[in-house]
Amino acid sequence: MTWWRYLVASMAGSALTMVLIKLNRTLAPRPNTIIQNYPSEAIFFPGPHLGSVPISDEQTRDVNDLSESLQRLVRHVNSARQSLDLCLFLLTSRPLADAVLNRLSRGVRVRLLIDDSSVDVSGSQVSRFRREGAFVRSKASAYLMHHKFCLVDDRKLLNGSLNWTMQGLMGNKENVMMTVEPTLVQAFRQEFERLWTEMESS
Numbered sequence: 001m002t003w004w005r006y007l008v009a010s011m012a013g014s015a016l017t018m019v020l021i022k023l024n025r026t027l028a029p030r031p032n033t034i035i036q037n038y039p040s041e042a043i044f045f046p047g048p049h050l051g052s053v054p055i056s057d058e059q060t061r062d063v064n065d066l067s068e069s070l071q072r073l074v075r076h077v078n079s080a081r082q083s084l085d086l087c088l089f090l091l092t093s094r095p096l097a098d099a100v101l102n103r104l105s106r107g108v109r110v111r112l113l114i115d116d117s118s119v120d121v122s123g124s125q126v127s128r129f130r131r132e133g134a135f136v137r138s139k140a141s142a143y144l145m146h147h148k149f150c151l152v153d154d155r156k157l158l159n160g161s162l163n164w165t166m167q168g169l170m171g172n173k174e175n176v177m178m179t180v181e182p183t184l185v186q187a188f189r190q191e192f193e194r195l196w197t198e199m200e201s202s
């Protein structure tokens with residue numbers, strides 16, 4: 001091959017490389033816009049323990065004596081101004097129940113979907129929710145209602161592995177993710193409304 005053919009082949013190869021680079025940039029997945037454009041937070045449990053008494057004695061203690069992670073979660077609950085929609089497998093944590101019912105007493109609408117098998121377990125806060133005016137629904141089923149999420153004002157989502165129990169908060173390795181990304185919030189809102197309607201006859 002003569003020198004000019006080598007030159008043409010080299011130029012063609014370079015041009016093709018540039019085209020492929022530009023195509024790759026065009027087709028490559030874009031950075032996660034949820035992280036870039038919307039506040040988000042990861043909370044892990046158990047967090048640093050702030051109290052000085054055994055965990056078993058903390059069911060009646062103030063949230064400020066418990067863990068940093070619990071304080072962060074309570075702050076998100078306390079940010080509610082219009083509504084709190086909770087979809088939980090289990091609710092026995094008095095500090096979290098206190099936070100939710102505090103918002104209820106200030107005019108925030110509270111709805112709770114709870115697995116039927118956990119309504120009457122020891123330490124359950126469900127009867128307290130009903131007594132203080134929250135809307136509560138559960139329905140007997142062969143399958144668990146195993147969600148653990150909370151919607152704050154239909155604009156903030158708290159979701160993760162955490163059961164709202166003292167063991168979940170202070171013992172187990174658990175997580176809660178907070179996001180205000182509209183697509184995720186809307187998806188969980190639709191799931192809550194679907195389940196709320198489904199349990200209407202219970």
